[in-house]
Amino acid sequence: QVQLVESGGGLVQAGGSLRLSCAGSGRTFSSAGMGWFRQAPGKEREFVAALSWNGDSTYYADSVKGRFTISRDNAKNTVYLQMNSLEPEDTAVYYCAATRRYLSRTTYEYDYWGQGTQVTVSS
Numbered sequence: 669q670v671q672l673v674e675s676g677g678g679l680v681q682a683g684g685s686l687r688l689s690c691a692g693s694g695r696t697f698s699s700a701g702m703g704w705f706r707q708a709p710g711k712e713r714e715f716v717a718a719l720s721w722n723g724d725s726t727y728y729a730d731s732v733k734g735r736f737t738i739s740r741d742n743a744k745n746t747v748y749l750q751m752n753s754l755e756p757e758d759t760a761v762y763y764c765a766a767t768r769r770y771l772s773r774t775t776y777e778y779d780y781w782g783q784g785t786q787v788t789v790s791s
Contacts, residue, residue, distance in 0.1 A: 677785030
């Protein structure tokens with residue numbers, strides 16, 4: 669069992685930066701692949717970034733590649749999403765999730781989800 673709590677969301681101007689954190693609990697956190705997803709009003713939840721349990725492999729959505737960076741600190745049971753050069757189109761509720769798989773970009777392959785944190789980017 670893994671429990672996840674996101675933090676770090678907020679309101680930022682276009683071009684600004686935010687760092688999201690996802691604190692996990694449970695013995696299996698350090699062996700879980702981790703992902704960030706987002707959901708804007710009226711849209712489906714979409715993949716943003718994923719990181720393998722050992723940090724060796726990553727996936728990014730094309731829309732965030734080069735602007736967002738996912739990382740983890742297993743000693744702190746925490747995963748991060750550094751978001752730079754934010755755009756109004758990045759406005760959404762951001763969720764972190766954990767999977768028993770090594771790495772995944774697919775929503776249904778994730779087993780545990782946080783409650784989400786709101787990110788709003790003003791133009």
